Amino acid sequence: MNFHVLTLFPQMIIDGLNTSITGRAIEKGTLSVSAIDIRDFSTNKHLKVDDYPYGGGAGMVMQAAPVCAAYNYVAEKMKHKPRVIYMTPQGYPFKQSMAREFSKEDDLVILCGHYEGIDERALELIVTDYVSIGDYVLTGGELAAMVVIDAVSRLVPGVLNNEDSAEFESFHNNLLEYPQYTRPEMFEGMNVPEILLSGHHGKVDAWRLEKSIERTKQYRPDLYNLYFDNLKTKEI
Ligand code: ADE
Numbered sequence: 262m263n264f265h266v267l268t269l270f271p272q273m274i275i276d277g278l279n280t281s282i283t284g285r286a287i288e289k290g291t292l293s294v295s296a297i298d299i300r301d302f303s304t305n306k307h308l309k310v311d312d313y314p315y316g317g318g319a320g321m322v323m324q325a326a327p328v329c330a331a332y333n334y335v336a337e338k339m340k341h342k343p344r345v346i347y348m349t350p351q352g353y354p355f356k357q358s359m360a361r362e363f364s365k366e367d368d369l370v371i372l373c374g375h376y377e378g379i380d381e382r383a384l385e386l387i388v389t390d391y392v393s394i395g396d397y398v399l400t401g402g403e404l405a406a407m408v409v410i411d412a413v414s415r416l417v418p419g420v421l422n423n424e425d426s427a428e429f430e431s432f433h434n435n436l437l438e439y440p441q442y443t444r445p446e447m448f449e450g451m452n453v454p455e456i457l458l459s460g461h462h463g464k465v466d467a468w469r470l471e472k473s474i475e476r477t478k479q480y481r482p483d484l485y486n487l488y489f490d491n492l493k494t495k496e497i
Contacts (some may be wrong), residue, residue, distance in 0.1 A: 262413075264293070264294045269401070282414070312324055328387070346371045349391055349393060350398050355395075373406050434491070
């Protein structure tokens, strides 16, 4: 899978993704991440890419021309018009289901804004998906893009060592993950729950499900309700 990030801070993307699991997948060639510097497409002699907002107000707005030129540079090498994700607090909330959908694409273009955003006309021309990673405002879209790339990458076959581990995890069935333990059996006077040492898979699964439900109820009542709604629909 190939990610193409349009940004004013390409080094941030490269530095952020070249380590750990994404770094290993890039080295293996399972993933590629290219960061395209929007400033390279400025036609201004000072390489300016932003200007004052029409109608007044604080801050600057990224101009349409360099953003569209950077996009065209990337898109013209592709056979089909790619999906273009704009990272913005004004977008649809990013979810595991969205990560799953994005992971089916061969190419994803991710557009990062800065300052007060990007001229709406550029967005109208090129963006297919508006995505927010949460209800807070970051200084730019780069960290948000890395969150999306990380979550999508681990669903791409061959990125994780054990492909099963992408399947049984948080948000499968709308439940949060159960607690995990490893050796030693006793740490600071605390024992690993007996049942996990029993070797009885059925009981272990039942215990894990119970803990998942407990956690989801406490931390994410919204997901807890969805879980039970879905169970009821299945019964009907
Ligand atoms: N850019 C700034 N804040 C953001 C957010 N919460 N999600 C996605 N992109 C952003």
